[in-house]
Amino acid sequence: MTDDLRAPLAFTFMGILLAIVGFTQSWSVSLSIINLCLISSxxxxxxxxxxxxxxxxxxxxxxxxxxxxxxxxxxxxxxVYEAWDKAGIGILISAIILILSITLVMFAYRNISSPQFRNTSIVLIIIAALIGINNFYGPSIDVIESINPAKTGFLGGLGxxxxxxxxxxxxxxxxxxxxxxxxxxxxxxxxxxxxxxxxxxxxxxxxxxxxxxxxxxxxxxxxxxxVPYEIELQQSEWFINLVERINDATLNSVQTISSRQELLNDLIIVSSGVxxxxxxxxxxxxxxxxxxxxxxxxxxxxxxxxxxxxxxxxxxxxxxxxxxxxxxxxxxxxxxxxxxxxxxxxxxxxxxxxxxxYRPLRFTFIIWLMVIVGGSGNNLGSIFGGFFVWFIWIEAEPLSIGFMNLLASGFEYDNPIRMHLLGSAAHLRLFIMGLLLLLALRFMPRGVIPERIQKK
Amino acid sequence: MDNFELINALVLISNFVLIPALSYGSQLALATLSLTIIYGVLRFSNFAQADWMSFGTMTTILFTWYLQSLGITGGFLPTALIALPLAITVTALFCLLIDRSVYSFYRKKKSPPIVLMIVSVGVMFILQAIVRFVIGPNDRKFFDGEKFIIHALDFKHYFGLSEGLTIKSTQLITLIVAIIAMVSLFYFLQRTKMGKSMRAYSNNEDLALLSGINPERVVLITWVIASALITTAGVLYGLDKSFKPFTYFNLLLPMFAAAIVGGIGSPIGAVIGGYVIAFSEITLTYAYKKFFIYLLPESLEPSSLMQVLSTDYKFAISFIILVIVLIVRPTGIVRGKII
Missing domain, CATH: 1.10.3470.10 (ABC transporter involved in vitamin B12 uptake, BtuC)
Structure with a gap:
């Protein structure tokens, strides 16, 4: 296969996979996978x-x-204005002390030539900063965290x-x-x-x-x-009209008005999510x-x-x-x-x-897997890797549960081995990921869509 | 201030800082030694190290259960110590299997170290899956035998102090086993022919090959020794605290930090680094309030906890030390390999 064909083929394959999910599970699931695939890419x-x-x-x-x-x-x-009023100054002062002390340490580290004097002054600056920050920081965070802890209890953002x-x-x-x-x-x-x-x-x-x-x-x-909220969409006229127009044929095939309304409501709820x-x-x-x-x-x-x-x-x-x-x-x-x-x-x-x-496996090593499987040195490859690996990561769970069910089918219902197999299905996902990485590194070290070597 | 106050303060510190740090440090030192040997001979940073430790500990736990079911126990010692040699054998065999099927391919191709590091990430996934599949992700205690050597209450009554000193048997076992392991390792590396050829291979591969050292044998011995060290470290840690795959995975960072702080690739450095990281983790997160209450007159008693960093940042400490060492002395305490 020439390298030129790899990218279109890979993406067509990915599209087919997502379409299969759309038809067999639901389009909503397929779209959620696509969203996370895009971010992963x-x-x-x-x-x-x-x-x-x-x-x-x-x-x-x-x-x-x-x-x-x-x-x-x-x-x-x-x-959270209340928190800013009561303790904002304390936090700001601590931040200023922190920045000031870091600047001073950097200054001392660069400009004092005698090593003994330099080290003592750095230690002194750090101790002074710690004492200063402790005086302002501790009390302020106690105040902030005590303000309405069930709802806010933090400084909030910029709005x-x-x-x-x-x-x-x-x-x-x-x-x-x-x-x-x-x-x-x-x-x-x-x-x-x-x-x-x-x-x-x-x-x-x-x-x-x-x-x-x-x-x-x-x-x-x-x-x-x-983006708009589902509930707003469900009440806005243009959206209801839109759903009605798209599903015209299905709606017209229903006989009674009340069941037509029911069907329409269902369609609106589903479509608003989509x-x-x-x-x-x-x-x-x-x-x-x-x-x-x-x-x-x-x-x-x-x-x-x-x-x-x-x-x-x-x-x-x-x-x-x-x-x-x-x-x-x-x-x-x-x-x-x-x-x-x-x-x-x-x-x-x-x-x-x-x-x-935030777990390192999910957020660090999976991303690595995407780059390596997709083809390092090729951004198109990374995008494909992002889609493909995320898809596997999501679909590995139902697949491994199915696989375990198959393995366990020979046992009695309450056999401990069967229970153990079914209970550990989730860990098979890690195994699949590791295997994918090792196989890609061994047999396809340049990835699905390899880097193009430009010869000019 | 009378003398009792001073003794009380010292007992307090040894109870909550010195003894725990000494045993944690020994465990970390053994684990780091394993990491550093792999690094020195096979030349890559092994990300699978922490999960390899879980694997070894899991095997030990399984053997412990088997022995217990046969009615064999270690008496006042934990049964896991009897299971340890068996588990080391299994872990080493498993490692050799992984080496043959995964790592050796890249070694023969002379891939750059960074590729081997990424390969080790794949192995990490698989080991993690196996451990979780076999024994599950939950916390497990596998300690049996005598729990304490010195009990806090006995100590208090005996000496009439208000602070008690507790020495758990696992802490003493850790120390003894760690010393035996380190002494025999250094003897092996310095005095035996195999150890010398390992060091020669680590130092200059081509020259070692020219002088007739069999590289496959060196690699084999390296995996066996590293497996023995990491399994021992994992079992000691698990006996002292408990076994949980995720906790073990989190030990990866302290291990790396210890290896770099001590000087990567240097066995002595690994031991020093292990203790440095362990002592700083525990001394910096301990709340010294009570200590100062004993030592200072009442008017000066501290009102805050007197804690440098909250225990939430235990992991951060190993990293902060790592950064300081990288800035001030990138070669580590004992000069290791930098390139």
Missing amino acids: IMAIGVNLQWGYGGLFNAGVMGFTALGGLTAVLVSYDP LPIVFSWVIAAFVAGLVAWVIGRITLRLRSDYLAIATLGISEIVIAIVKHEDWLSRGVKNVSGLDRP FVKLCYVGLFLSVLLLIFYLSHLALNSPWGRMLRAIRDNEETASAMGKNIFAQHLQIFIIGSAIIGIAGAMLTTLDGQFTPGS
């Missing part, structure tokens, strides 16, 4: 920029996703439309990536992996436990939505296409060629006068920013922020 493009084009292993995808989610909350949730957070999330994730990159990118390649694995755990720890900021494991629900999901598909698809287009332009520019040159041979690129560290930092920041955008979109889609749900 964006994450995969972010990882692909870092790994496929930069050769950087970022094991902290989960952390950047959570940062995006947190940004969505902080941008869209209405501010802006949630779509803005998608842009802001890119900056937040990029900023954090800059800090990590500065520390680890000069070192050997696995250090970046380990450091990013660590930072993602820290980000999760912070969003889980700093209740004044994110409500922690109490979750933030009822976030603003960029309509909302279609709105999300539209939004996410446009973001995906925009990011895909921009990265396509960037990677076919001289800048993209330079990145590939660095990836393929650092020494040569360095000899040609390219600053390897700066380029790595740049691509690391860009990739992380894209993951941040996807994180904010994911929280938007869920309508809630649940710090407890």
Whole structure:
């Protein structure tokens, strides 16, 4: 098979899979899978920029996703004025002390030449900052968390439309990536992996436990939505007319007026759900296409060629006068920013922020799998990987339950082995994912849609 | 301040900080040694390490149950110690199977270390699935035998102090087993012919091949030793606390941090790193309020918990130390390999 045919064939195959779900399960399920596939594809493009084009292993995808989610909350949730009035100053002062002390430490680290004096002054600054922050921070968070803890108990956000957070999330994730990159990118390649694995755990720890900021494991629900609510649709005239017109034939075949009305009501309820999901598909698809287009332009520019040159041979690129560290930092920041955008979109889609749900397997390693299966170094491949792997991840559960039922069918109903087999069906999903990764690496190391080598 | 107050404070610290940190540190040191040996000889960061530890511990638990069902127990010692050698054998065989079917392909192709690292992520998934499939994701305790060596109440009565000292038998067992394992490992690496050839292979593969060292044998021995270390570490940790696959998975970060802090690829560094990470995790999250109440006069007694970081950030600590070491001394405490 020529490489030109691979992409269309792969996407047709994916379309058929989704259509099968649409016909056998329901279109609503199929659309929810598509929405998450779109978000996964964006994450995969972010990882692909870092790994496929930069050769950087970022094991902290989960952390950047959570940062995006947190940004969505902080941008869209209405501010809790009472909390700001009572304790906002304390938090602000702590933040100022924190920034001031970091600046001072950096200043001391760079400008004091005597090592003894430098180290003592750094330690003194840190101790002073800790005491200062403790005085303001502790009492303030107690106040904030005591204000209406069942509903808010945190500072709230800015009260802006949630779509803005998608842009802001890119900056937040990029900023954090800059800090990590500065520390680890000069070192050997696995250090970046380990450091990013660590930072993602820290980000999760912070969003889980700093209740004044994110409500922690109490979750933030009822976030603003960029699309209409189902209940509004069901009551608006134009939507009812639309449903009536689309289902004209079915409705006319019904004889009595009352049963026609009943059928119409059912159709409206089902269609409103589908309509909302279609709105999300539209939004996410446009973001995906925009990011895909921009990265396509960037990677076919001289800048993209330079990145590939660095990836393929650092020494040569360095000899040609390219600053390897700066380029790595740049691509690391860009990739992380894209993951941040996807994180904010994911929280938007869920309508809630649940710090407890961020697990490294689901948010880091699955995304990696998407990039590797799809074809690292090819954004189209990442999009396909995002769709395919997410589809498998979702459908693995019913499939493994079916498989286990088949295995267990030979046993008596209350046989302990049968119970154990059925109870452990969920873990088969991990096995399928691992096997997929190993098989892809072994037999298709370049992925389903491999990178194109341009010869000019 | 009288002397009793000082002794009370010291007992308090050893009870809640020193002894737990010493046993956790030994467990971490063994696990990190395993990671570092794989790194040194096979040259990749093994992401499957933590789940490999779960696998070894799970095998031990299964053997423990089997032995218990036969009526064999360790008396005052936990039965798991008898099951340990059996479990190490099974784990090592399983590892060799994985090596033959997965890793050896990439080794022969001389793939870059980062590819092997990604392969280890795949192995991690599979190991995790197997462990959860066989024993389930829940918390399991498999300790039996005598629980305490020194009991807090006895200690209090005997010495007439208001603070009691508890030493759990698992803590002592951990320390003894860890010392035996480390001494024999270092003896093996430094004095025996096989150990020397392992170090030679790790240091310069081509030169080692020229001097007639059989690479397959080195790889085999490496997997066996690393399996023994990681299984022992996992069993000691599980005896001390409990076995839960997710908790074990979370030990991956402290292990990596310890390996880098100590100096990656250096066995001595792994041991030092393990203790450094364990001691900092526990000393930084302990609330020193009571300690200061004993030591300071009443007028100066602290009102806050006197805790540097809340226990919620236990995982963050290993990472913070890692970052500091990366900035100040990227080679680690004992200079390891940087490239």
